[in-house]
Amino acid sequence: MFMSGTIVLLSFQACNGIFSDIYDQPSPETENEYGFILVDESSHTGRIYIDATKYTEWHYIDLHEKLVTTEPIDSKAPEKWDFAVHRYDTKTNGGTVWESSVSDFHSLPNLTTLPSESFIGDEWTTDRITIDMSQMMDGIILYAEDYYNPCLSRWLDVDTSTMPPIYTLSGKVYLLRLPDGSYAALRLVNFMNDAAIKGFMTIDYMYPVTL
């Protein structure tokens, strides 16, 4: 009786566990769309989703045409782009960036009140853009020489003083002033996909900023 009851029990679905419903199911990454996945023309806002898991790629974002172009790190940039993302690093196409203290676009201050000297441009770096982490544990990291925007890259803090590193989203809105004088507001919402794999960047934007 006891044995047969248990065997019946074993043959149920519970073999592979119970209460799987309490978890969220990750959507398979192959079905995910990349690029400008949400666009609201009326409010000039939207969401960009990028697979930036590879260390060897820049993802160039064109806010005018709403296009994301991915290029190997040693290749030329596309003709038109406004800012670019490599892992959590950023650079701009001749733009400058200001870090606000707010977390939503509508709380941004009036653009005319912002002193232009508080906007920070890109800088040339030799030790920021990581391209090979395979020997990291031995203290060897290979970098590409490239431009890098130190202000916009503050959208995610990676504290490598402990292993594994501690990732902290700033949650703040960043204002990007483009060479043509227009402004874009950017906020990094997430740096992981549903399966907690890091390098999947979800960026909310407003362009042009009309405040």
Added chain:
Amino acid sequence: MTMRFILLMLLGLHFATGLSAQRIISGTVSSNSENKPLQGATISVKELPTLGTVTDEKGYYELALPDNKEYTLRASYVGYNDATLKTKSLQNETLNFRLTENTTMLDQVVVTTTRTPKLLKDVPIVTRVISERDIRRGDATHIGDLLQTELPGIEFSYSMNQQISLNMSGFGGNSVLFLVDGERLAGETLDNVDYNRLNLDNVERVEIVKGAVSSLYGSNAIGGVVNIISRKSEEPWSVNLNGRYGAHNEQRYGGSVGFNRGRFNSMTNVQFTSIDAIDLSKGTDNEEVGDYSTIYGNSTLNIKERLIFTATDDLEFTARAGYFFRERDASESIKDRYRSFSGGLKGNYRITERDDLELSYAFDQYDKSDYLTPNDRDVRDYSNVQHTLRTLYNHTLADKHILTIGGGYMRDYLMSYQFEENGNHTQYTTDAFAQFDWNPHRKLNLIAGVRFDYFSEAQLSHLSPKIGVMYKVGNCSLRGSYAGGFRAPTLKEMYMNFYMGNIFMIYGNPDLKAESSHNFSLSAEYMKSRHSFTLTGFYNLVDNRITTVWNQELAGQVYTNMAPLKVAGAEANATGNYPCGISWRVSYAYTHEHIEKGEPLLSSTRPHTATARLAYDKEWKNYGLSMALSGRYLSRVTADVYTEITSYEKTVEQTYPGYTIWKLSLTQRLWRGIDLTLAVDNLFNYRPDYYYSNSPSTTGTTCSIGLSLDIEQMFK
């Protein structure tokens, strides 16, 4: 049971014959620590060896003395020290006995060593027991805290990602089998079970057998077995509420409800704990305080229920269920979550006075998930589900020899982020074992057993033998044993395909052999009066230990069997226990690991470790006091460390400093069932200069306060 009945009859007879003298001595026998009556305690008369009686359910006795001379009465009870009182007057009088618990625990029954209940003093393999009283004194939240305080040679430290890792006399977490009432636990992280699941509320005792015990428990029991025995509800009803508050906002709240009515016995227990993150750099000028600078904060919730139904005097069913949840604040964006769901059903049937049978089914599921705060999603990436069926049959021959036969079946399902595309694998294992416990003479005990295990995925068959002998001479017990141990490769070790931190690959190896060991142990135990001394020496020959090595061809790490390794050592333990309430214990362990020349010795087992405790316990009518000063010492150790993780060609020596930590705790019983505990941990304010993964994660002296209420005692 039979013996007690005969004794009762004999003593009752004497009691009846003595009634005619009309000088009646009466009174009660109760426990000093818990103030509860002791039923079945024996009252004997020193001057008249044939005279005596036993106490009833209220701990009450009456004894008729034959004349008006002065006599000495002795009260004895299993697990307690004898007490004597002299008759004062030459008439009827009341003599009440209060017995103190016997801390040497010679009369303690253990089940782990032989899988049958047996007196601790009679088991032929050295077994350590941590009693409920020691658990209370230790003020520990989970098993790790307790084991480190009580036993030398045990170290819980951090491995990668602040996951807890055990070293028990040279054996890691996957070589020490943790059981709860004899059942395994599913799930592991970096080769260690989740020790937070093993809280100490309603634990009656913890039994520890060091050395190989695979002949009874199969895989993983190479370095030893730790078995946590739950407490049954003994009172008709009981309610306990407890809370504890300590440094770093550490909080622990627990509650249990028990009842014992008719055929039902139930115990429900809930415990919640939480602690904030610990900033190790606080109060230092040092920016690089260690391998890590912050200990993650975390919280746990543990719910357990156990219901026993006694169908007849010979048939008993036990049902249990449990839920465990832990959340670790690994970062603002990701919270690591760990859950377990467990349940079981067990039937015990006493077929005859000499035969009993146990059948059980156990279910245990351990899940890991990441709670992603940016998008409020809780995604599971690991699930280990184990279904186990077991049977155990005992047959007693000539009232003293025991034949034990058992068998089991387990289905082990593992889904993991460390498998290709978060895949899963399933393994079936079967086992059968037999053991004969032969007691040809009261001074001699021989035990021999063998177990066969089969693992379907590894297609692995393994035989684990054991032979043990014990010889008693005077106050001394000599024990010697040989036991085979083994550990089958796990599904993780066989099938891992994991891109470690986007840095390098780790590959499983389906061709792994089982780890195996030959364990030899010799011990001498001397007990006299209030002191005990135990000396144990052991030698382990371990082969095919499973580890990862760098593979140039695959440009990644691969699971591989290691070269043979020898682990030898000795342990010494001394205790003293006095009627004034003072007791002490000192334990020391020496461990030496030896690997083939030219091979790196990567483990950092500390050669010398010791634990000590000095305690004072005293009970008055409405007040009780228990003070304990306990300490542990771990010596420095030098280990080999690879200079590069991607070549494994060169190593350098790394020395980890030793340390000593003391704790002082004071428990006061203020009124019936109200216990207030104050504790000062790290009494001498030790702080590591640099926090290695095996340094204690203390930031200096800390204090805690705890309160426990046994509600049922307030109504007595």
